[in-house]
Amino acid sequence: MAKEIRAIVIAGNGTNCEREVAHACRLAGAEVVDIVHIAELLAGRVRLDDFHFLNLAGGFLDGDDLGSAKAGANRLLHARVADSEEHLADQLQRFVADGKLVMGVCNGFQLMVKMGLLPALDGNYQQQTATLTFNDGGRFEDRWTYLAVDPDSPCVYTRGLQGIYLPVRHGEGKFVPGDDALLERIESAHLVPLRYATADYQPTMTFPENPNGSVAAIAGVCDPSGRLFGLMPHPEAYVHRTHHPRWTREPELPEEGMGLWLYRNAVEFLRSEVV
Template identity: 55%
Template sequence: MRPRALVLSGYGINCERETAHVLRLAGADPEIVHLSELLYGEKHLRDYHLLCFPGGFLDGDHLGAAQAAAHRLRHARIRTSGERFMDHLLEFIKAGKLIIGICNGFQLLVKLGLLPGLEGRYGERLVSLTYNDSGRFEDRWVSLRVNRDSPCVFTRGFKRLYFPVRHGEGKFVVRDRDVLERLISGGQIVLQYTHPETGEPTQEYPYNPNGSVMAVAGICDPTGRVFGLMPHPEAFNHPTNHPRWRRETIPPETPGLRLFKNAVEYLRETLLS
Protein backbone atom coordinates (compact mmCIF):
# COMPACT_ATOMS: atom_id res chain seq x y z
CA MET A 1 0.00 0.00 0.00
CA ARG A 2 1.27 3.46 -0.87
CA PRO A 3 1.09 6.01 1.96
CA ARG A 4 -1.07 9.03 1.18
CA ALA A 5 0.81 12.33 1.35
CA LEU A 6 -0.81 15.75 1.54
CA VAL A 7 1.34 18.48 -0.02
CA LEU A 8 0.07 21.90 0.98
CA SER A 9 -0.25 24.68 -1.58
CA GLY A 10 -1.44 28.27 -1.74
CA TYR A 11 -0.58 31.74 -0.42
CA GLY A 12 2.88 31.92 -1.97
CA ILE A 13 4.02 28.29 -1.62
CA ASN A 14 5.81 27.44 -4.85
CA CYS A 15 7.60 24.10 -4.34
CA GLU A 16 4.53 21.89 -4.14
CA ARG A 17 4.91 20.22 -7.56
CA GLU A 18 8.57 19.40 -7.02
CA THR A 19 7.76 18.01 -3.57
CA ALA A 20 4.85 15.93 -4.87
CA HIS A 21 7.12 14.58 -7.62
CA VAL A 22 9.80 13.30 -5.24
CA LEU A 23 7.17 11.81 -2.95
CA ARG A 24 5.74 9.90 -5.90
CA LEU A 25 9.21 8.64 -6.80
CA ALA A 26 9.67 7.59 -3.17
CA GLY A 27 6.60 5.38 -3.26
CA ALA A 28 3.93 7.63 -1.79
CA ASP A 29 0.63 8.72 -3.31
CA PRO A 30 0.87 12.53 -3.08
CA GLU A 31 -1.97 14.99 -3.49
CA ILE A 32 -1.50 18.74 -3.75
CA VAL A 33 -4.14 20.39 -1.57
CA HIS A 34 -4.79 24.10 -1.23
CA LEU A 35 -4.91 25.34 2.35
CA SER A 36 -8.43 26.65 1.82
CA GLU A 37 -9.63 23.13 0.96
CA LEU A 38 -8.62 22.02 4.46
CA LEU A 39 -10.12 25.03 6.18
CA TYR A 40 -13.41 24.67 4.28
CA GLY A 41 -13.62 20.99 5.15
CA GLU A 42 -13.33 19.80 1.56
CA LYS A 43 -10.23 17.77 2.45
CA HIS A 44 -9.40 16.17 5.80
CA LEU A 45 -6.02 15.51 7.43
CA ARG A 46 -7.27 12.19 8.80
CA ASP A 47 -7.27 10.78 5.25
CA TYR A 48 -3.48 11.15 4.90
CA HIS A 49 -0.38 9.61 6.47
CA LEU A 50 2.19 12.32 5.74
CA LEU A 51 1.75 16.09 5.75
CA CYS A 52 4.25 18.27 3.91
CA PHE A 53 4.59 22.03 4.28
CA PRO A 54 6.71 22.84 1.19
CA GLY A 55 9.03 25.74 0.60
CA GLY A 56 8.27 28.91 -1.28
CA PHE A 57 7.27 32.42 -0.29
CA LEU A 58 4.47 31.65 2.15
CA ASP A 59 2.88 35.02 2.91
CA GLY A 60 6.13 36.67 1.79
CA ASP A 61 9.79 36.02 2.48
CA HIS A 62 10.61 38.94 4.75
CA LEU A 63 10.76 39.54 8.50
CA GLY A 64 7.91 37.52 9.92
CA ALA A 65 7.72 35.11 6.96
CA ALA A 66 5.13 32.41 7.71
CA GLN A 67 3.96 34.44 10.73
CA ALA A 68 0.73 35.42 8.99
CA ALA A 69 0.08 31.82 8.00
CA ALA A 70 0.80 30.63 11.55
CA HIS A 71 -1.65 33.17 12.96
CA ARG A 72 -4.26 32.11 10.41
CA LEU A 73 -3.93 28.42 11.25
CA ARG A 74 -3.75 28.89 15.02
CA HIS A 75 -7.16 30.52 15.07
CA ALA A 76 -8.79 28.82 12.10
CA ARG A 77 -11.86 26.64 12.45
CA ILE A 78 -13.02 24.12 9.88
CA ARG A 79 -15.97 25.69 8.07
CA THR A 80 -18.10 22.53 7.99
CA SER A 81 -17.55 21.37 11.59
CA GLY A 82 -16.39 24.36 13.60
CA GLU A 83 -13.45 22.32 14.92
CA ARG A 84 -10.09 24.01 15.46
CA PHE A 85 -7.61 23.28 12.69
CA MET A 86 -4.81 23.15 15.28
CA ASP A 87 -6.65 20.29 16.98
CA HIS A 88 -6.60 18.39 13.70
CA LEU A 89 -2.84 18.93 13.46
CA LEU A 90 -2.30 17.70 17.01
CA GLU A 91 -4.46 14.63 16.35
CA PHE A 92 -2.39 13.96 13.22
CA ILE A 93 0.80 13.91 15.30
CA LYS A 94 -0.78 11.83 18.06
CA ALA A 95 -1.84 9.23 15.48
CA GLY A 96 1.82 8.48 14.72
CA LYS A 97 1.84 10.18 11.32
CA LEU A 98 4.65 12.22 9.76
CA ILE A 99 5.08 15.95 9.15
CA ILE A 100 7.90 17.63 7.25
CA GLY A 101 8.35 21.38 6.81
CA ILE A 102 10.87 22.65 4.26
CA CYS A 103 12.21 26.23 4.22
CA ASN A 104 9.09 28.40 4.67
CA GLY A 105 7.39 25.20 5.82
CA PHE A 106 10.00 24.95 8.58
CA GLN A 107 9.29 28.56 9.50
CA LEU A 108 5.60 27.71 9.75
CA LEU A 109 6.22 24.70 12.00
CA VAL A 110 8.27 26.71 14.50
CA LYS A 111 5.81 29.60 14.53
CA LEU A 112 2.92 27.22 15.11
CA GLY A 113 4.93 25.69 17.95
CA LEU A 114 4.84 22.21 16.41
CA LEU A 115 8.63 22.34 16.64
CA PRO A 116 10.50 21.72 18.83
CA GLY A 117 7.59 20.27 20.85
CA LEU A 118 9.72 19.78 23.95
CA GLU A 119 8.16 17.25 26.31
CA GLY A 120 5.21 17.00 23.93
CA ARG A 121 4.15 20.61 24.53
CA TYR A 122 3.08 21.39 20.99
CA GLY A 123 1.91 24.94 20.39
CA GLU A 124 4.58 26.58 22.56
CA ARG A 125 6.97 28.82 20.61
CA LEU A 126 10.51 28.30 21.85
CA VAL A 127 12.58 28.81 18.67
CA SER A 128 12.31 30.87 15.50
CA LEU A 129 13.94 31.69 12.17
CA THR A 130 14.97 35.21 11.32
CA TYR A 131 16.96 37.31 8.83
CA ASN A 132 20.16 35.81 7.41
CA ASP A 133 23.25 37.49 8.85
CA SER A 134 24.28 38.31 5.28
CA GLY A 135 21.22 40.54 4.98
CA ARG A 136 20.31 39.01 1.64
CA PHE A 137 18.63 36.07 -0.02
CA GLU A 138 20.95 33.04 -0.12
CA ASP A 139 20.78 30.59 -3.02
CA ARG A 140 23.58 28.01 -2.80
CA TRP A 141 24.36 24.36 -2.04
CA VAL A 142 25.49 23.54 1.49
CA SER A 143 27.24 20.65 3.24
CA LEU A 144 25.37 19.18 6.21
CA ARG A 145 26.20 16.85 9.07
CA VAL A 146 23.46 14.48 10.22
CA ASN A 147 23.08 13.69 13.90
CA ARG A 148 23.18 9.89 14.00
CA ASP A 149 21.72 9.93 17.53
CA SER A 150 18.64 11.87 16.47
CA PRO A 151 15.28 10.08 16.49
CA CYS A 152 14.41 11.75 13.16
CA VAL A 153 12.63 9.29 10.87
CA PHE A 154 13.57 11.09 7.66
CA THR A 155 17.36 11.06 8.10
CA ARG A 156 17.89 7.44 9.11
CA GLY A 157 21.10 6.02 7.64
CA PHE A 158 22.65 9.36 6.69
CA LYS A 159 25.95 10.78 7.91
CA ARG A 160 26.37 13.68 5.50
CA LEU A 161 24.10 15.51 3.08
CA TYR A 162 24.52 18.08 0.34
CA PHE A 163 21.39 20.10 -0.42
CA PRO A 164 20.56 23.55 -1.81
CA VAL A 165 19.26 26.42 0.30
CA ARG A 166 17.26 29.35 -1.00
CA HIS A 167 15.98 31.69 1.67
CA GLY A 168 16.16 35.18 3.11
CA GLU A 169 15.19 34.19 6.65
CA GLY A 170 16.91 30.99 7.70
CA LYS A 171 18.83 31.96 10.82
CA PHE A 172 17.81 29.57 13.60
CA VAL A 173 17.51 31.22 17.02
CA VAL A 174 16.34 29.97 20.42
CA ARG A 175 14.45 31.63 23.26
CA ASP A 176 17.21 30.95 25.76
CA ARG A 177 20.19 28.73 26.51
CA ASP A 178 18.04 26.20 28.37
CA VAL A 179 16.01 25.48 25.22
CA LEU A 180 19.21 24.92 23.26
CA GLU A 181 20.60 22.56 25.88
CA ARG A 182 17.40 20.53 25.86
CA LEU A 183 17.48 20.28 22.06
CA ILE A 184 21.05 19.02 22.26
CA SER A 185 20.40 16.49 25.03
CA GLY A 186 17.29 15.16 23.28
CA GLY A 187 19.04 14.70 19.94
CA GLN A 188 16.57 17.09 18.34
CA ILE A 189 19.22 19.00 16.40
CA VAL A 190 19.14 16.86 13.27
CA LEU A 191 21.19 18.84 10.72
CA GLN A 192 24.07 21.28 11.01
CA TYR A 193 25.85 23.34 8.35
CA THR A 194 29.46 22.18 8.00
CA HIS A 195 32.68 23.42 6.47
CA PRO A 196 33.25 21.28 3.33
CA GLU A 197 36.95 20.78 4.14
CA THR A 198 36.73 19.85 7.82
CA GLY A 199 33.23 18.35 7.89
CA GLU A 200 32.66 20.13 11.21
CA PRO A 201 29.77 22.46 12.09
CA THR A 202 30.70 26.05 11.29
CA GLN A 203 29.59 29.63 11.74
CA GLU A 204 31.73 30.68 8.77
CA TYR A 205 29.93 32.29 5.85
CA PRO A 206 29.00 31.12 3.23
CA TYR A 207 29.20 27.53 4.51
CA ASN A 208 26.74 28.52 7.20
CA PRO A 209 24.59 30.69 4.90
CA ASN A 210 22.52 32.41 7.56
CA GLY A 211 24.40 32.48 10.88
CA SER A 212 22.20 29.95 12.69
CA VAL A 213 23.12 29.31 16.31
CA MET A 214 25.26 26.16 16.52
CA ALA A 215 24.98 25.98 12.71
CA VAL A 216 21.51 24.42 13.04
CA ALA A 217 19.92 23.61 9.67
CA GLY A 218 17.10 21.32 10.84
CA ILE A 219 15.42 20.03 13.99
CA CYS A 220 12.80 17.43 14.90
CA ASP A 221 10.34 16.91 17.74
CA PRO A 222 11.08 14.34 20.48
CA THR A 223 9.33 11.58 18.52
CA GLY A 224 11.39 12.17 15.35
CA ARG A 225 8.17 12.25 13.32
CA VAL A 226 7.92 16.04 12.93
CA PHE A 227 10.90 17.40 11.01
CA GLY A 228 11.77 20.88 9.81
CA LEU A 229 14.78 21.98 7.76
CA MET A 230 15.89 25.00 5.77
CA PRO A 231 17.68 23.11 2.94
CA HIS A 232 15.55 21.67 0.11
CA PRO A 233 15.78 17.85 -0.15
CA GLU A 234 13.06 17.80 -2.81
CA ALA A 235 15.37 19.85 -5.07
CA PHE A 236 17.84 16.94 -5.23
CA ASN A 237 15.51 14.28 -6.63
CA HIS A 238 17.59 13.37 -9.70
CA PRO A 239 21.36 13.18 -10.39
CA THR A 240 21.17 16.09 -12.84
CA ASN A 241 20.02 18.39 -10.01
CA HIS A 242 23.53 18.25 -8.55
CA PRO A 243 25.69 21.26 -9.57
CA ARG A 244 28.57 18.94 -10.56
CA TRP A 245 26.60 16.12 -12.12
CA ARG A 246 28.77 16.14 -15.26
CA ARG A 247 31.99 15.88 -13.22
CA GLU A 248 31.00 13.49 -10.42
CA THR A 249 29.23 10.16 -10.28
CA ILE A 250 25.87 10.77 -8.65
CA PRO A 251 23.83 7.66 -7.71
CA PRO A 252 20.36 7.36 -9.28
CA GLU A 253 18.85 7.25 -5.79
CA THR A 254 19.82 10.72 -4.69
CA PRO A 255 19.98 11.70 -1.00
CA GLY A 256 16.88 13.84 -1.48
CA LEU A 257 14.93 10.87 -2.82
CA ARG A 258 16.32 8.59 -0.09
CA LEU A 259 15.15 11.02 2.61
CA PHE A 260 11.55 10.73 1.43
CA LYS A 261 11.88 6.97 0.95
CA ASN A 262 12.80 6.75 4.63
CA ALA A 263 9.46 8.37 5.45
CA VAL A 264 7.53 6.03 3.15
CA GLU A 265 9.25 2.95 4.57
CA TYR A 266 8.58 4.09 8.14
CA LEU A 267 4.87 4.52 7.41
CA ARG A 268 4.70 1.08 5.79
CA GLU A 269 6.41 -0.47 8.82
CA THR A 270 4.17 1.25 11.37
CA LEU A 271 0.80 2.46 10.14
CA LEU A 272 0.34 0.36 7.00
CA SER A 273 1.73 -3.05 8.01
Protein backbone atom coordinates (compact mmCIF):
# COMPACT_ATOMS: atom_id res chain seq x y z
CA MET A 1 0.00 0.00 0.00
CA ALA A 2 1.40 3.41 -1.00
CA LYS A 3 2.30 5.80 1.79
CA GLU A 4 0.17 8.89 2.16
CA ILE A 5 1.28 12.25 0.77
CA ARG A 6 1.84 14.69 3.64
CA ALA A 7 1.72 18.43 2.89
CA ILE A 8 2.56 21.21 5.32
CA VAL A 9 1.50 24.85 4.97
CA ILE A 10 3.41 27.29 7.17
CA ALA A 11 1.35 30.08 8.74
CA GLY A 12 1.98 33.03 11.03
CA ASN A 13 3.69 36.42 11.17
CA GLY A 14 1.43 37.88 8.49
CA THR A 15 0.51 35.08 6.08
CA ASN A 16 -3.14 35.12 5.04
CA CYS A 17 -3.53 32.52 2.28
CA GLU A 18 -2.73 29.34 4.23
CA ARG A 19 -6.29 27.99 4.26
CA GLU A 20 -6.68 28.38 0.49
CA VAL A 21 -3.32 26.66 -0.10
CA ALA A 22 -4.27 23.80 2.22
CA HIS A 23 -7.59 23.40 0.39
CA ALA A 24 -5.75 23.23 -2.96
CA CYS A 25 -3.42 20.53 -1.62
CA ARG A 26 -6.39 18.46 -0.43
CA LEU A 27 -8.20 18.83 -3.76
CA ALA A 28 -5.00 17.74 -5.53
CA GLY A 29 -4.95 14.48 -3.60
CA ALA A 30 -2.69 14.99 -0.58
CA GLU A 31 -4.03 12.74 2.18
CA VAL A 32 -2.57 14.77 5.07
CA VAL A 33 -2.51 18.58 4.95
CA ASP A 34 -1.44 20.42 8.09
CA ILE A 35 -1.48 24.17 8.59
CA VAL A 36 1.35 24.78 11.04
CA HIS A 37 2.22 28.05 12.75
CA ILE A 38 5.91 28.91 12.46
CA ALA A 39 6.07 28.95 16.27
CA GLU A 40 5.26 25.23 16.33
CA LEU A 41 8.30 24.50 14.17
CA LEU A 42 10.56 26.72 16.24
CA ALA A 43 9.31 25.06 19.43
CA GLY A 44 10.18 21.64 18.01
CA ARG A 45 6.61 20.36 18.28
CA VAL A 46 6.43 19.84 14.50
CA ARG A 47 9.29 18.82 12.19
CA LEU A 48 9.62 19.29 8.45
CA ASP A 49 11.11 15.79 8.21
CA ASP A 50 7.62 14.34 8.65
CA PHE A 51 6.27 15.90 5.44
CA HIS A 52 6.78 15.63 1.68
CA PHE A 53 5.41 18.92 0.30
CA LEU A 54 6.27 22.27 1.92
CA ASN A 55 4.04 25.22 1.05
CA LEU A 56 4.98 28.82 1.81
CA ALA A 57 1.76 30.81 1.51
CA GLY A 58 1.18 34.43 0.54
CA GLY A 59 0.49 37.34 2.82
CA PHE A 60 2.48 40.17 4.37
CA LEU A 61 5.25 38.55 6.41
CA ASP A 62 6.22 40.86 9.27
CA GLY A 63 4.38 43.68 7.53
CA ASP A 64 6.98 43.45 4.74
CA ASP A 65 9.36 45.42 6.97
CA LEU A 66 12.92 45.40 5.54
CA GLY A 67 11.32 44.67 2.17
CA SER A 68 9.03 41.81 1.17
CA ALA A 69 9.69 38.71 3.31
CA LYS A 70 13.25 39.70 4.28
CA ALA A 71 12.55 39.55 8.01
CA GLY A 72 10.88 36.17 7.53
CA ALA A 73 13.90 34.93 5.58
CA ASN A 74 16.23 35.95 8.41
CA ARG A 75 14.03 34.10 10.90
CA LEU A 76 14.05 30.85 8.92
CA LEU A 77 17.78 31.04 8.21
CA HIS A 78 18.98 31.84 11.71
CA ALA A 79 16.35 30.77 14.28
CA ARG A 80 17.24 27.78 16.42
CA VAL A 81 14.73 25.07 17.29
CA ALA A 82 13.97 25.12 21.02
CA ASP A 83 15.91 22.68 23.23
CA SER A 84 18.07 21.69 20.28
CA GLU A 85 21.35 22.54 18.60
CA GLU A 86 19.54 22.39 15.27
CA HIS A 87 18.43 25.45 13.31
CA LEU A 88 15.20 25.41 11.33
CA ALA A 89 17.37 25.99 8.26
CA ASP A 90 18.99 22.60 8.91
CA GLN A 91 15.63 20.88 8.62
CA LEU A 92 14.90 22.83 5.46
CA GLN A 93 18.22 21.90 3.85
CA ARG A 94 17.59 18.24 4.71
CA PHE A 95 14.08 18.50 3.26
CA VAL A 96 15.52 19.73 -0.04
CA ALA A 97 18.33 17.16 -0.06
CA ASP A 98 15.76 14.36 0.38
CA GLY A 99 14.19 15.24 -2.97
CA LYS A 100 10.97 16.67 -1.58
CA LEU A 101 8.96 19.59 -2.95
CA VAL A 102 8.80 23.25 -1.92
CA MET A 103 6.39 25.76 -3.43
CA GLY A 104 6.19 29.44 -2.51
CA VAL A 105 3.39 31.72 -3.68
CA CYS A 106 3.62 35.53 -3.67
CA ASN A 107 5.10 36.35 -0.24
CA GLY A 108 6.26 32.72 -0.18
CA PHE A 109 8.12 33.25 -3.47
CA GLN A 110 9.72 36.38 -2.05
CA LEU A 111 10.72 34.34 1.00
CA MET A 112 12.33 31.61 -1.09
CA VAL A 113 14.31 34.10 -3.16
CA LYS A 114 15.56 36.01 -0.14
CA MET A 115 16.53 32.83 1.68
CA GLY A 116 18.50 31.68 -1.35
CA LEU A 117 16.24 28.70 -2.13
CA LEU A 118 15.73 30.16 -5.61
CA PRO A 119 17.21 30.07 -8.15
CA ALA A 120 20.06 28.18 -6.34
CA LEU A 121 21.98 27.65 -9.55
CA ASP A 122 25.12 26.33 -7.90
CA GLY A 123 23.36 24.11 -5.39
CA ASN A 124 23.72 26.66 -2.60
CA TYR A 125 20.28 27.01 -1.05
CA GLN A 126 21.28 29.66 1.49
CA GLN A 127 22.79 32.40 -0.68
CA GLN A 128 20.56 35.13 -2.07
CA THR A 129 21.36 35.93 -5.72
CA ALA A 130 18.19 37.73 -6.84
CA THR A 131 15.37 39.77 -5.32
CA LEU A 132 11.77 40.85 -5.72
CA THR A 133 11.19 44.56 -5.41
CA PHE A 134 8.55 47.26 -5.84
CA ASN A 135 6.28 47.14 -8.89
CA ASP A 136 7.27 49.60 -11.62
CA GLY A 137 3.89 51.29 -11.22
CA GLY A 138 4.67 52.08 -7.59
CA ARG A 139 1.41 50.64 -6.29
CA PHE A 140 -0.26 47.43 -5.20
CA GLU A 141 -1.66 45.45 -8.16
CA ASP A 142 -4.71 43.23 -7.88
CA ARG A 143 -5.64 41.80 -11.27
CA TRP A 144 -5.71 38.60 -13.35
CA THR A 145 -2.81 37.69 -15.61
CA TYR A 146 -2.10 35.31 -18.46
CA LEU A 147 1.03 33.22 -17.97
CA ALA A 148 3.07 31.57 -20.71
CA VAL A 149 4.66 28.22 -19.78
CA ASP A 150 8.13 27.11 -20.88
CA PRO A 151 7.66 23.47 -21.98
CA ASP A 152 11.41 22.86 -21.66
CA SER A 153 11.56 23.85 -17.99
CA PRO A 154 12.46 21.12 -15.47
CA CYS A 155 9.70 22.51 -13.22
CA VAL A 156 7.67 19.65 -11.73
CA TYR A 157 4.59 21.83 -11.23
CA THR A 158 4.09 23.06 -14.80
CA ARG A 159 4.54 19.75 -16.61
CA GLY A 160 2.13 19.32 -19.49
CA LEU A 161 0.83 22.89 -19.30
CA GLN A 162 0.86 25.44 -22.13
CA GLY A 163 -0.59 28.52 -20.50
CA ILE A 164 -2.58 29.44 -17.41
CA TYR A 165 -4.64 32.33 -16.10
CA LEU A 166 -4.18 33.36 -12.47
CA PRO A 167 -4.65 36.41 -10.24
CA VAL A 168 -1.85 38.54 -8.81
CA ARG A 169 -2.09 40.75 -5.73
CA HIS A 170 1.19 42.28 -4.66
CA GLY A 171 3.13 45.50 -4.25
CA GLU A 172 6.62 44.02 -4.59
CA GLY A 173 6.52 41.50 -7.40
CA LYS A 174 9.24 42.65 -9.77
CA PHE A 175 11.83 39.90 -10.12
CA VAL A 176 15.36 41.25 -10.48
CA PRO A 177 18.43 38.97 -10.86
CA GLY A 178 21.69 39.97 -9.21
CA ASP A 179 23.32 40.64 -12.57
CA ASP A 180 23.00 39.97 -16.30
CA ALA A 181 25.16 36.86 -16.05
CA LEU A 182 22.74 35.30 -13.57
CA LEU A 183 19.78 36.12 -15.81
CA GLU A 184 21.55 34.48 -18.74
CA ARG A 185 22.18 31.34 -16.70
CA ILE A 186 18.58 31.22 -15.51
CA GLU A 187 17.34 31.61 -19.07
CA SER A 188 19.70 29.03 -20.57
CA ALA A 189 18.74 26.46 -17.94
CA HIS A 190 15.01 27.10 -18.55
CA LEU A 191 14.43 28.00 -14.90
CA VAL A 192 11.63 30.44 -15.77
CA PRO A 193 8.56 28.19 -16.02
CA LEU A 194 6.11 31.12 -16.12
CA ARG A 195 6.16 34.55 -17.78
CA TYR A 196 3.57 37.31 -17.84
CA ALA A 197 1.88 37.19 -21.22
CA THR A 198 -0.78 38.52 -23.54
CA ALA A 199 -4.11 36.72 -23.97
CA ASP A 200 -2.55 34.52 -26.66
CA TYR A 201 0.24 33.55 -24.24
CA GLN A 202 3.06 35.60 -25.72
CA PRO A 203 5.47 36.93 -23.04
CA THR A 204 5.25 40.70 -22.63
CA MET A 205 6.77 43.61 -20.73
CA THR A 206 3.70 45.77 -21.35
CA PHE A 207 1.52 46.90 -18.46
CA PRO A 208 -1.03 45.72 -17.33
CA GLU A 209 -0.40 42.25 -18.81
CA ASN A 210 2.94 42.42 -17.02
CA PRO A 211 1.70 43.94 -13.74
CA ASN A 212 5.05 44.77 -12.14
CA GLY A 213 7.71 45.24 -14.83
CA SER A 214 9.47 42.02 -13.86
CA VAL A 215 12.74 41.53 -15.74
CA ALA A 216 12.21 39.32 -18.82
CA ALA A 217 8.51 39.10 -17.82
CA ILE A 218 9.45 36.54 -15.14
CA ALA A 219 6.44 35.46 -13.08
CA GLY A 220 7.93 32.32 -11.54
CA VAL A 221 11.29 30.62 -11.05
CA CYS A 222 12.37 27.07 -10.23
CA ASP A 223 15.69 25.57 -9.14
CA PRO A 224 17.65 23.27 -11.52
CA SER A 225 15.97 20.17 -10.07
CA GLY A 226 12.52 21.61 -10.80
CA ARG A 227 11.38 20.61 -7.31
CA LEU A 228 11.61 24.08 -5.75
CA PHE A 229 9.26 26.58 -7.34
CA GLY A 230 8.09 30.09 -6.57
CA LEU A 231 5.65 32.36 -8.37
CA MET A 232 3.98 35.70 -7.74
CA PRO A 233 0.50 34.78 -9.13
CA HIS A 234 -1.81 32.84 -6.80
CA PRO A 235 -2.73 29.33 -8.06
CA GLU A 236 -4.61 28.56 -4.82
CA ALA A 237 -6.99 31.40 -5.71
CA TYR A 238 -8.27 29.59 -8.81
CA VAL A 239 -9.12 25.98 -8.05
CA HIS A 240 -12.82 26.13 -8.96
CA ARG A 241 -14.74 27.75 -11.80
CA THR A 242 -16.49 30.17 -9.43
CA HIS A 243 -13.10 31.74 -8.64
CA HIS A 244 -12.80 32.94 -12.24
CA PRO A 245 -13.68 36.65 -12.61
CA ARG A 246 -16.05 35.91 -15.49
CA TRP A 247 -17.58 32.65 -14.32
CA THR A 248 -21.15 33.97 -14.58
CA ARG A 249 -20.53 35.09 -18.18
CA GLU A 250 -18.56 32.05 -19.40
CA PRO A 251 -20.70 28.97 -18.78
CA GLU A 252 -18.23 26.77 -20.70
CA LEU A 253 -15.59 27.11 -17.98
CA PRO A 254 -14.64 23.70 -16.54
CA GLU A 255 -15.40 22.98 -12.89
CA GLU A 256 -11.71 22.74 -12.06
CA GLY A 257 -9.69 25.95 -11.93
CA MET A 258 -6.31 26.17 -13.66
CA GLY A 259 -4.40 26.77 -10.44
CA LEU A 260 -5.21 23.28 -9.22
CA TRP A 261 -3.11 21.83 -12.03
CA LEU A 262 0.09 22.97 -10.32
CA TYR A 263 -0.80 21.25 -7.04
CA ARG A 264 -1.94 18.07 -8.78
CA ASN A 265 1.35 17.87 -10.67
CA ALA A 266 3.17 18.18 -7.35
CA VAL A 267 1.17 15.41 -5.68
CA GLU A 268 1.51 13.09 -8.69
CA PHE A 269 5.28 13.64 -8.75
CA LEU A 270 5.57 12.82 -5.05
CA ARG A 271 3.47 9.70 -5.43
CA SER A 272 5.58 8.39 -8.30
CA GLU A 273 9.06 9.61 -7.36
CA VAL A 274 9.35 10.17 -3.61
CA VAL A 275 6.78 8.39 -1.45
